Amino acid sequence: MISKLLTSALPIAVREMQRNLMRSVLTMLGIIIGVAAVIVLMTLGSGTTQQVTEQIASLGSNLLMISTGKSMGPMQSSTAPKFKLADAEAIAREVTSLVAVAPQASSNATAIFANQNWQTNITGSNERYFSVNNRQLAAGRLFTAREVRSGAMVCVIGETLRGKLFGASNPIGVRMRLQKLSCEVVGLLKAKGQSSMGSDQDDVVILPLRTFQRRIAGNNEVAMIQVSAKDGITTDAVKQSIRQVLRRQRHLSAAEEDDFNVVDMKEIAGILSGTTQLMTSLLSAVAGISLLVGGVGIMNIMLVSVTERTREIGIRLAIGALGREILAQFLVEAVVLSTTGGVIGILLAVAIAGVLATLLQIPLAFSPLVILSAFIFSATVGVVFGYMPARKAARLNPIEALRHE
Amino acid sequence: MTSNGDTLLKLQAITKVYGMGEAQMFALRGISLTINQGEFVAVMGPSGSGKSTCMNILGCMDQPSDGHYWFRDVNVGTLSRNQRTLLRRHYLGFVFQGFNLLNRTTALENVELPLLYRGVGRNERRVLARLALATVGLSGWETHKPNELSGGQQQRVAIARAIVTEPLLLLADEPTGNLDSQRSEEIMDLLVQLNRERGITVVMVTHEPDMAAYAQRIVQFRDGLIERDVCH
Structure with a gap:
């Protein structure tokens, strides 16, 4: 019907x-x-x-980010004294369940090579930075622990910057200028694309932290410490240990709140x-x-x-x-x-x-x-x-x- | 073929009342009428005499307030709305004063319409509709739409639509009301021809004595009653 x-x-x-x-x-x-x-x-x-x-998965699953300032929700914090290199060293020494600790400071500066210049992001860190952030080399080499300790004038650059400054020519072994600093490009990172916050992760220069502090920033501050924990360790326990170390390092009395915060990248994800x-x-x-x-x-x-x-x-x-x-x-x-x-x-x-x-x-x-x-x-x-x-x-x-x- | 004496339909003491109480108005005051198979009946009468109401009841589109309507041996008063529709679908054909063809639809499709509701297959529909159009003398006009046809032609399409299902009863409501005298005569000749050759019973409402003269029997309405019922 x-x-x-x-x-x-x-x-x-x-x-x-x-x-x-x-x-x-x-x-x-x-x-x-x-x-x-x-x-x-x-x-x-x-x-x-x-x-x-x-x-976020590409950042590495066990990544923790430690920054200064009180936690005021995701990505927000009040101002507080910066970290020192000693803080990162104390964490690396005392918290046993970590694979790597990478203290970082960064700023924007103009990179110059021949008649090309390009405003880029400059980050000072140690040799652990690359493993913590899951960055792979495309050419050349990474800087070594010795270069980090001595503050050598070497840098690793990202793909975007390479394209802007060097065009078709090979950047490895070439010296370029970052403000008053002349440094040798030793390595080129594989492209990684935009970050989840929308910034270009390939428009970067990575220097040894000490070189950055002396030659670019002119201070000994560390803005952020990235830490990667061993697999199978609960991040809550790691966070707790890091807090104890940092509270002692920053001389906080029992009554005071943390003036730093530890964020698990999984939470952000x-x-x-x-x-x-x-x-x-x-x-x-x-x-x-x-x-x-x-x-x-x-x-x-x-x-x-x-x-x-x-x-x-x-x-x-x-x-x-x-x-x-x-x-x-x-x-x-x-x-x-x-x-x-x-x-x-x-x-x-x-x-x-x-x-x-x-x-x-x-x-x-x-x-x-x-x-x-x-x-x-x-x-x-x-x-x-x-x-x-x-x-x-x-x-x-x-x-x-x-x-x- | 003329009247063969078999009763096709029978109205018994039919009344139709509109409105309630004070505003009550009688459209039909108790009419009785018997029409035999094969008759050609003209229904005449002034406006408001009840002839349209009577036609609506004959066409199973309206129900009487009182009285009985027998169509062959079926008591129409006991049928549901759907059953009355099916009675129309299978036994009745309608021709209206205003032609009432579907606009923007070809003559052929208009004639096919009743077959569509009868569930006739596409190819058979085509054949029967072409035959019906040929009967009314419109071969070659199949693909024309109503607005491309003259009034007389439109009425012929309407007649083709009414007879394509080979109805027992053709109800024509002032079929020549919108046509000039020459077209009117042609339409009347066509109706007479269908009545004589196919034995289709025709009941036609008309104002014009000239047109009524084509019928064998004239039923005159006045004030809701049948005033005169004359056979020629």
Whole structure:
């Protein structure tokens, strides 16, 4: 019975849509935009989440970052005295479950080679920096522990800086200028791309810490200490040991709060991916509302169409169309409109998400589930919002409908 | 073929009341009418005499307030809305004053419409609709849309649509009301031809005595009652 209803209603509905092509397209526009928006936002959102997660995983899983200032939530802190190299050495000496400790200080400065110059990020650290941050060499060598101790004038540079300063020529063994310092490029790092905070991790120069402090910063401060813990050690225990060492080093009395904080990168990863997921769901919800509005648009047009076609409905009823056949015709028309809109929306979303993902350098993470549910949702919108006008048409009195002008 | 004596339909003491209480208005005050298979009946009467109400009841589109309507051996009063629709679908054909064709739809598709609801297959629909159009003299006009046809042609399409299902009863509500006298005569000739050659019973409402003269029997309505019922 139902399949018979559909087989007679489908060609009528399709013919009706073709007759009113402009109106059909305008009606579908709401659904097209809604479906496309939901899919694009969810695709880009999950792409971003995936990217953040991957980047943080690439930092090394057991990484802890120790910075000065009281903890005031993620990435925020009040000012407090900086660390000294001795603090990092005390941690390395006393906390046994660590693999590596890398004290760091950094600033921005202009790097100059021949007639090229480039504003870049300069970081002073020790030889452990590279393993802690998961950085690999592309060419040359890393600086050694001895060079770190002596404050040698050597540096390792990132791929972006190499491109800007050296172009096609080989930078290894060449001397370049960093402010008043002339240093030899001994190594080139493999490219790593943007960090999860959006900075270019390849636009860097890494120097031995002592060289940086003496020649660039002109002080003996250490802004941050990165620590990587041994596998299988709970980071909470490591954090606790580090706190004890640093409280003693910084002469904090029992009454005083920590004026530094130790952050586990896993926590940051959780916070960041949580944030992007929340943003994704919020934006998708907004886009979902536009789908609903599209549904109301369909209902509106179908109601207008029922009024406009009252006479036609009267003719059909007089000729022998049952109420349920009229209902099926209008319902099928609404569903055909909404699902056609849904399919066009999906195709549009695939194109837009593809272009945007390329532009924003986000991995393209299409989920078949999202596409399927967008399609099902658009069909549902057609049924739900098409039902009322269709029922109105089916209940018309044929005599009055025929009299309608 | 003329009246063969078999009763097609029978109205018994039909009344139709609109409104309630003080505003009550009788459209039909108890009419009885028997129409035999193969008759050509003209229904006449001034506006408000009840003839349109009577036609609506005959066409199973309206229910009487009281009385009985027998279509062959079926008591129409006991049928549900859907059953009455099915009765229309299988046994009745309608022709209206305003043609009532679907706009932006070809003549052929208009004629196919009742077959679509009867569940006739696509190819058979085509063949039957072409035949019906040929019967009303519109071969070659299949792909024209109503706005590309003259009034007379549109009414012929409407008649083709009404007879394509080979109905027992053709109800025509002022079929010539919108046409000039020459087109009117052509349409009347067509109806008479369908009545004689196919034995389709025709009940036609008309204002014009000239048109009524084509019928074998004239039923005159006045104030909700049948004033005169004359056979030629």
